Amino acid sequence: MQIKQITQNKKQFLPLLLLGDEQESMIDRYLERGDLFALYDPDCKTICVVTKEGPGIYEIKNIATSPHAQRQGYGQKMVQFVLNYYQPWAHTFLVGTGDSPLTLSFYQKCGFQVSHRIPNFFINHYDHAIYENGKQLIDMVYLKKELSAQK
Numbered sequence: 283m284q285i286k287q288i289t290q291n292k293k294q295f296l297p298l299l300l301l302g303d304e305q306e307s308m309i310d311r312y313l314e315r316g317d318l319f320a321l322y323d324p325d326c327k328t329i330c331v332v333t334k335e336g337p338g339i340y341e342i343k344n345i346a347t348s349p350h351a352q353r354q355g356y357g358q359k360m361v362q363f364v365l366n367y368y369q370p371w372a373h374t375f376l377v378g379t380g381d382s383p384l385t386l387s388f389y390q391k392c393g394f395q396v397s398h399r400i401p402n403f404f405i406n407h408y409d410h411a412i413y414e415n416g417k418q419l420i421d422m423v424y425l426k427k428e429l430s431a432q433k
């Protein structure tokens with residue numbers, strides 16, 4: 283298993299990016315300025331996009347594991363990798379997600395804690411209703427993880 287940073291032709295991963303964030307125009311807001319990582323074992327199982335949001339503040343904008351490879355630990359390995367990768371510069375990691383038990387339990391398992399909400403984010407920013415497991419996503423739920431290293 284290896285994780286590589288992808289700097290060229292990031293849109294080759296569009297099918298997986300759309301699994302994590304189903305509107306391409308929203309992906310276009312962060313893909314170029316973000317760092318894209320891909321986990322291979324031996325083919326690509328998981329992708330993740332991380333942006334810098336301020337001094338020492340980084341955000342996971344997108345993470346997705348291929349449907350056939352889910353629940354095998356790849357997502358958690360990817361989160362551990364990016365937390366380690368940014369450790370020298372980061373004091374805080376953020377992630378925003380829909381109010382869905384699946385993704386909330388995933389991030390909580392990765393050590394994130396619920397921080398705050400952006401009401402109506404999915405209504406205001408997406409051109410169609412987004413559903414996860416039959417439930418419409420309305421608010422963006424932000425989770426946070428403080429990194430302990432001294433900066």
Ligand SMILES: CC(C)(COP(=O)(O)OP(=O)(O)OC[C@H]1O[C@@H](n2cnc3c(N)ncnc32)[C@H](O)[C@@H]1OP(=O)(O)O)[C@@H](O)C(=O)NCCC(=O)NCCS
Binds near residue numbers: 301302379
């Ligand atoms: C969220 C996602 C990235 C998790 O990736 P993954 O590789 O399946 O995750 P892991 O196998 O590392 O799971 C780690 C833990 O997260 C939790 N988890 C993962 N999938 C879960 C599910 N379907 N239901 C409940 N908990 C889940 C579990 O606690 C799991 O640990 P366990 O298997 O030991 O119980 C994956 O489900 C996915 O790609 N979903 C679609 C895209 C998406 O919603 N992305 C997030 C929004 S940006």
